[in-house]
Amino acid sequence: MEVLEHIPFNLDIDALLSKLRIDQRPNDIKRFQNLVDQLTPQANPKALYTVSFIESRSHDTVTIDNVTFTSRALRTKLDKIQRVFPCIVTCGRELDNLNLDPDDFVKNFWLDTLKEQILRHASTHLNNHLKQKFALTRIASMSPGSADKYVWPIEQQIQLFSIFPHAKKQIGVQLTQSCLMIPIKSVSSIRFPSEFDFHTCQLCHKQNCPSRKAPFDQHTWDSLI
Ligand code: SF4
Structure with a gap:
């Protein structure tokens, strides 16, 4: 089991300003930049x-690490x-301690967007790490609860987290009773x-x-579902 900490990230401020539609609003640009300056030294994705190795398979199950x-x-x-590579990636709990005014909805929305960007950087970093370390050309992943709900039900988070019983201590991520993760900007998956x-x-x-990364594909659907 390996932990990667202080994963580097590089925020594209111009792209974020444009995405948030504040690139023509000097006051908001300044407030946003202040938030980035406040967040950057704290962040620890x-x-x-x-x-892991696959131990057995049936028609619709696969057994990994028991x-x-x-x-x-x-x-x-x-x-x-x-x-395969079961994993959890997170933007890091540190960003929940920035003490923003809870009534400042705009700034809290910006923070969510920044957390999401940092999570993406961390996820890409993990893929690059796995490619380099294990000499892989391409990596795909699946996460419980992504795609249509019966593709891989979110309740299977319980099984995935059972592979990582110390995830909270190791990277600060915990699973709630409703199978969501805290911090919310975290992703759990099996990469392969x-x-x-x-x-x-x-x-x-x-x-x-x-957040769609690829269009719905009927051929893929027919071959997998
Ligand atoms: S289209 Fe959106 S909801 Fe559906 S799997 Fe992709 S990111 Fe998730």
């Missing part, structure tokens, strides 16, 4: 992962794979080598999702 996951899509994606690009968004019918 982290990742926790382990190297933990059985039920998802036909996951089982099919891991069909020809032996080694892949011959082709794959995003769970290809298995998601959600309309107008601002």
